[in-house]
Amino acid sequence: MPKILPSDPSRIYILVVPLAILLLAVPLWIYSGLGPALAALVVAALCFFVISSLVRKVVKAQEQERLLDLQLIQSQKLAAIGELSAGIAHEINNPLAIIAQEVEWARHQLQAEKPEGKSFAELKDSLDEITRQVDRCSEVTHRILDFARKRDPLVQSTEINKLVEDMAKLVEKEVSHAGICVIRQYENDLPPALTDPPLLRQVVLNLLNNAADSVGQNGTISLETRIPDKGKIEIEISDTGCGIPKEDLNRIFDPFFTTKPPGKGTGLGLSLCHSIIIRLGGTITVQSEQGKGSAFTVRLPLDYNSHKSG
Amino acid sequence: MNPAKPKLLIIDDEPDFLETIVKRLLKRQIDATGVDSGKEALRVLQEQSFDVVILDVRMPGMDGIETLKEIKKRSPLTEVIMLTGHGSIKSGIKGMELGAFDYVIKPADFEELFEKVNQAAERKMLHEERVRKA
DSSP: OOOOOOOGGGGGGTTTTHHHHHOOOOOOOOOOHHHHHHHHHHHHHHHHHHHHHHHHHHHHHHHHHHHHHHHHHHHHHHHHHOOOOOOOOHHHHHHHHHHHHHHHHHHHHHHHHHSHHHHHHHHHHHHHHHHHHHHHHHHHHHHHHHHHHOOOOOOOEEEEHHHHHHHHHHHHHHHHGTTEEEEEEOOOOOOOOOEEEHHHHHHHHHHHHHHHHHHHEEEEEEEEEESSSSSEEEEEEEESOOOOGGGGGGGGTSSOOOOOTTSOOOOHHHHHHHHHHHTOOOOOEEEETTTTEEEEEEEEEEEEEHHHHH | OOSSOEEEEEEOOOOOHHHHHHHHHHTTTTEEEEEHHHHHHHHOOOOOOOEEEESEEEEEEEHHHHHHHHHHOOOTTSSEEESSOOHHHHHHHHHHHTTTEEEEEEEEOHHHHHHHHHHHHHHHHHHHHHHHHO
């Protein structure tokens, strides 16, 4: 079945059958009278509505499939990179542990001798610096190993609006003094969802953190919840920040991809969000325009268990 | 563990807050113990095990995040709710990555906290069940 895009010229064939029937109305009128002609008109109209509604359904289904395909490719990519980086992280942890031990030992020696003089004070400072940098490396390796670790969701009844609002309050406290407004638009009758609350909290907090970082000073962060479809819940976090350049959009969920300067951020935040949402049976998408802002949309099944069996 | 009566440890260096919350929890039939430092908490954790821990992340001496790490290392199934007077997104993220259940800003409404404690206790029970089945 050829793919029918919304602006596809082949959409014209929706009109073929109704038009044909419409044309039939003319000879019918001439040869059989007004009655059959009117009947043909009605049939033509019915055909048009039926066919165009079918086409709309097909387009929607194809779009969903395309989205799921993209998410699948992304999670395969993530899994591969996750495995690779976990291997590296493990390898690095061993020498790190040894360095830390040796530094401790060297410090101990200095302590025992209690030498005087400028060079020995400098030596102690150097050892302290080495410890700091080793700790920094450890943090990175732990974050990578954590990212690669598969945490199976533990399902609990969750009030989504409450969860999102809790995180919003946390962010608001920190950004209000930077002139950033936090706006909420929650769907009133959101039913409780069956999902993993701490995992979802991580995603919301990460997205809010990114929003705050990209706005910097004076701007708005908006949080919305809604029911897009039966059995689904959507959380949208948008901002009026710097936006994401078009060429980076399809790399934004890649592990280690970051637009921040070196040392600031490991680039694991969004890929972690993506991997969590996939595990929760949902999808995460982004819309962004450089200079205007970004909007991240998380869509989740209302019942995690239905996703699993379905 | 008994899901109806979780064992709770509260770690907070504000004596008024600690006393009040322990009292109110005991009234609600929650087995609650209060300590005022990370160090003291780790000592207590060596002797007893707890289902849920409420932890103030800004305490002098042992850093809240360090305490969280230690708790998770010694008893990974214990659920930890982080409490803070000064919210920090970055430490919230870090805490969650380390496995904290939730991150709450002070002043925290007691009913809300109570509900979160129950949610955390439920999670511990689910987690234990899964480990048993594995």
